[in-house]
Amino acid sequence: MSGVLARYERLIAAGELRADPDQRRAAERLDALERELEAEQSGGLLGQLFGRKKVRAQGVYMWGGVGRGKSMLMDLFHASLDIPEKRRVHFHAFMQEVHAALREARKSESGDPIPPVAQALAKDLKVLAFDEMVVNNSADAMIMSRLFTQLICELNVTVVTTSNRPPRDLYKDGLNREHFLPFIDLIHAEMDVVELNGLTDYRLERIAGLKTWHTPIGDEATAKVREAFFRLTDYPPEDAKNVPSAELDVGGGRMLHVPKSLKGVAVFSFKRLCEQARGAPDYLAIAQAYHTVIIVGIPQMGKDMRNEAARFVTLIDALYENRVKLFATAAAEPENLYPSGDGAFEFERTVSRLKEMQSDEYMALGHGAAG
Structure with a gap:
């Protein structure tokens, strides 16, 4: 199975896409992450050389204006990633699932419900791909930092996401935004931030x-x-x-x-x-x-x-x-x-x-x- 970059180049050669420097940079970063993940999956000497311990970041955050090709690149990445423990989901749907799981956990758990919910979400999962990360309500904002710290730092889940906004503008001017700021710090610490914001929509x-x-x-x-x-x-x-x-x-x-x-x-x-x-x-x-x-x-x-x-x-x-x-x-x-x-x-x-x-x-x- 060919990687993201090879598939991207074939689409350009076929005339289905036009060459775009921002898209190519993103495709190169996704291609590198794909190879790292697949090497880890394969184990052995390649896994030791290119496995998770050598990965500089735990994921990729692609942001840019509407129509810059973020979702297209996400499609290519998810389709070409040759590991079974992957999931692609729209961000709104994922957060609705999280809130439902938290409600159930609070019924049966007396302690903090976030760690067991994160554990359940991460079961048999190595890569979580989101389309359109956007934070519009305080309920999401209040839990995202702690939830994703668990997923990324404790449970070793790689996150790849697209957004129309740079990390610093997520939940901008939102209620109690100070509780959300650690999530922005987490993105910069654990993910590569890749901009796709060329002139062509x-x-x-x-x-x-x-x-x-x-x-x-x-x-x-x-x-x-x-x-x-x-x-x-x-x-x-x-x-x-x-x-x-x-x-x-x-x-x-x-x-x-x-x-x-x-x-x-x-x-x-x-x-x-x-x-x-x-x-x-x-x-x-x-x-x-x-x-x-x-x-x-x-x-x-x-x-x-x-x-x-x-x-x-x-x-x-x-x-x-x-x-x-x-x-x-x-x-x-x-x-x-x-x-x-x-x-x-x-x-x-x-x-x-x-x-x-x-x-x-x-x-x-x-x-x-x-x-």
Whole structure:
């Protein structure tokens, strides 16, 4: 079985990828880690020369903007790694599993539940590969340092992960962040941090030509935003029923359920976002956590929906100001969504922003508040 670097070079030779210096550096580091792990597995003289004791770091943390090839390289690494004790999992799904295991452990254990949970997670596991490490809630932040110290330092699990953020920006400005800082120190001490942040957004190329605003609401519009979701996330459409969900910390001890959450892409209904009592902090949390938001079922709003229209205005402001890409299914074009009623004049600015958010220029902007 050929290694990561060889597979990467074959994809370039076949014209499926373009040569990218950041990607190559990451592929070289993953290839070295792969050889170290396989040598350890094989034992003998090679294991003594290249085994775990010689590994400079216990894993790799790849970070960079959307569409820089992190997930592609993770796919290559996991597919080519020739050891059975490996696992690849989306980070949100893993943390949900951890919290469920901790709840069960607290029922039967009187002491600290983290060591036995870590022990169970590490059983028959040498390599744990995560896609999209992002920390959005205090519940995750409070346990990650201790959990991963157990996994990496005590149980010798190698961790390879991708993230859109450098380690120092994980859980930035989060509640009780001081309890999370040891986890950042752990990353720098035990993992190689590899940046993939070149100028080319390869994922943006995948959605080039796709419309972002689809009307009227119906099967055809739904199919279009589904296509955008699967292109952006590389998720197999045939497994659509198993797309991960998430719980997003929106502050004040409140959590927002995200029905579909994968690789920085979130899917919501208009009803969930704008027909429930929500405010600017909720929408800001969404805009900061996700580079792309898909909203389905935006209705044409009459005079009796002034509250919903006002929330929609606040939502779009947050998405626009953080350069979030928006895909939507709607009953009407933006200029006809809320033609009359309280706040209709102010809604005109939202119409202008929705139009701009459909432009190639806006779609090419990087995620995050404009500086």
